[in-house]
Amino acid sequence: MTANKVLGYIQVAIPILLIGGVLNFAGPCVHDDGSIPACAQASWGIIGGGVFLLGAALAQLVVETRVARIVCAILCAALGVFIILAPGTIMPLCMMETMQCQAVMKPFAQVCGGVTVLLSVVSIVLAVRR
Numbered sequence: 001m002t003a004n005k006v007l008g009y010i011q012v013a014i015p016i017l018l019i020g021g022v023l024n025f026a027g028p029c030v031h032d033d034g035s036i037p038a039c040a041q042a043s044w045g046i047i048g049g050g051v052f053l054l055g056a057a058l059a060q061l062v063v064e065t066r067v068a069r070i071v072c073a074i075l076c077a078a079l080g081v082f083i084i085l086a087p088g089t090i091m092p093l094c095m096m097e098t099m100q101c102q103a104v105m106k107p108f109a110q111v112c113g114g115v116t117v118l119l120s121v122v123s124i125v126l127a128v129r130r
Helices: 003-023 040-062 066-085 100-129
Strands: none
Touching: 003 040, 003 066, 003 100, 040 066, 040 100, 066 100
C-alpha cells in the first residue's frame, strides 16, 4: 500500500470522526426547555464542512491523475481551515468558557481541522514530488 493510499484512508477517517463526534460527545449542549442554543449553528457548520471534507477526501482517494489529487488536497486543506475557524470565529458560540461548545466542541473541531490541513499539505507535497 502506497503512502498516498494510507494518507487517503486517514483523510477519509477524520471527517467521519468529526461528524460522529459533533453529533455525539462534542456537540452543543441541550437546553432543558428544548430551545436551540446559539452554538448549534456552529455545530451544523462543522457537520456541513465535515460532509464536504468527506466527499473531497473520497475523491482524492479515488482519482488517478496527479493534478486531480492536488486539487482535491487543496480543497481538503481549505475545508480544514474552515473547520478550524467555524466554531467561535465564523459562527458564534456561547459566551461562557465552561460551556460544552467552548470546552469540547471548539477544541475537537480545531484538532480535526488542523490534522486535515497537515495531511493535505503532506499529500500535496507527495503528489508534486512524483
